[in-house]
Amino acid sequence: MRGSVRLGSILGVPIILNLSWFFTFAFVTLILGLRVYPDVFKDSSPWLPWAMAVASGLLFFASILTHEMAHSLIARAYGIPVKGITLFIFGGVSQITKEAARPLVEFIMAFAGPATSVLLSGLFLGLWWLTGGGDDQPLPVMWEWLWLMNLGLGVFNLAPGFPMDGGRILRSFLWGVTGNYRKATLWASRCGQGMAYLLMLVGFASLVRLVPWFEPASGLWLVVLGMFLEGAARQSWRQTEVLEALRVYRAADALSPSCPTVDAGLTLSEVAATPAAQVRPFCLFVTEQERVVGLLSPVALLKVPRSRWSTMTAGEAMTPAARVHVVRQDEDAASILQAMDAEEMPCLPVVEDGRLLGYVSRDAVLRLVARHQQLNV
Numbered sequence: 001m002r003g004s005v006r007l008g009s010i011l012g013v014p015i016i017l018n019l020s021w022f023f024t025f026a027f028v029t030l031i032l033g034l035r036v037y038p039d040v041f042k043d044s045s046p047w048l049p050w051a052m053a054v055a056s057g058l059l060f061f062a063s064i065l066t067h068e069m070a071h072s073l074i075a076r077a078y079g080i081p082v083k084g085i086t087l088f089i090f091g092g093v094s095q096i097t098k099e100a101a102r103p104l105v106e107f108i109m110a111f112a113g114p115a116t117s118v119l120l121s122g123l124f125l126g127l128w129w130l131t132g133g134g135d136d137q138p139l140p141v142m143w144e145w146l147w148l149m150n151l152g153l154g155v156f157n158l159a160p161g162f163p164m165d166g167g168r169i170l171r172s173f174l175w176g177v178t179g180n181y182r183k184a185t186l187w188a189s190r191c192g193q194g195m196a197y198l199l200m201l202v203g204f205a206s207l208v209r210l211v212p213w214f215e216p217a218s219g220l221w222l223v224v225l226g227m228f229l230e231g232a233a234r235q236s237w238r239q240t241e242v243l244e245a246l247r248v249y250r251a252a253d254a255l256s257p258s259c260p261t262v263d264a265g266l267t268l269s270e271v272a273a274t275p276a277a278q279v280r281p282f283c284l285f286v287t288e289q290e291r292v293v294g295l296l297s298p299v300a301l302l303k304v305p306r307s308r309w310s311t312m313t314a315g316e317a318m319t320p321a322a323r324v325h326v327v328r329q330d331e332d333a334a335s336i337l338q339a340m341d342a343e344e345m346p347c348l349p350v351v352e353d354g355r356l357l358g359y360v361s362r363d364a365v366l367r368l369v370a371r372h373q374q375l376n377v
C-alpha cells in the first residue's frame, strides 16, 4: 500500500501503518469526544473527555491488531509466510502470502480472527463489570464501548462474503464438500459481491434518510466500505483464476537461461548505468569471483537513498542468496508467483543439483497467464 510506514514488529510479524488509518482514528476519536464522553465528564476539565477518546481509539485499534495477529500467527504455525499486518482506513489486514493447502487449515486461519474479537469482547465486558458497571463513570463507559465494538467486529467479520473472514469460512466449507477449490472461491466471491452491493444499498438508503436507524454519515461510510469490499471480492477471484491457470505450468516453461550479472564491488551508481539495469523491472545476479552471491531488485535499489548510491556497493544492497527462494525446474508457476510477491522479487533463480540453470521473471510468468487465456477462449 502506498503511504505506509513500518512501526516495528510483534512476535516477528512486521506491523505497518498506512496513513489512511489516521482518517478512521480521527473519526472514531471525534465521535467519542463529542458524543460519548462529554456526558460522563460533566464537571471536569474539557480535555479529559478527549484524552479518554484517544485512549479508547488506541485500545480499539490494539484490538484490531490482536484480531489480525491471530490470523497471522495461525498462518505461520501452518508454514505459510506472513509479510506483515497493515492497519488502514478499513481496519486491519494480514498479508498472508499463500492460500491454505487444505480446507480445514483455511477454516482455522479464518475463524481465529473473529474468535479473538469475541474473546476480547468478553475481556472488556469483564473489566466493565469489575469497575462497577453503569454508564455514568468514565472507565466503565470506555470498557462498555470496547466490548460492544469488539463484539461488532467479530460478528461483522463472520458475514459470509469473501474475502472477509466469514467468506473464507464459507469457502472452506464449499471446498471441503465439493473438493473444488476454484468453484468454492467463485461462489464465495459472488456472495462477497452480493453482500457488498447490499451494504451499498443500505448505505445509500441511509444517506437519503430512508433507513431511520442509521445516520447519514454512517450511510456514507457503508457505501464506501461496500465499494471497497466489492473491489476486493472481484480482485480475489481474479487472483485465484490467475493462480489456477498457472498451476499447469512449470518453471521450465518460463525459464530464461542467461542471467544478467553485476559484480558485487560495483557501486549502485555504476549498477544503475549498466545496460542490464535499463530493463524495468530489472533483476540482477550479484557475483563475486564469478559465483552468484545474491540478487539485486529495483525495490532493494530504491530503498537506498540516492545520496548513498556513489558509495554503497551492489554487494551491500543485494538480498543474499541464502534468503532468496530458489526455484526447482519442476516447481509450478503459481507457487513461483506467490514466492515472488512474498519476497518482492521480480525474478527468482532456477537451480537444479546446485547448478544455476537461469531465472524466471514475473513478466515471463504473466505471459503464461496470457497464453493460457488465449488457449481457453
Ligand SMILES: [Zn+2]
Residues within 6 Å of the ligand: 067, 068, 071, 113, 114, 157, 165
Ligand atoms: Zn479477520
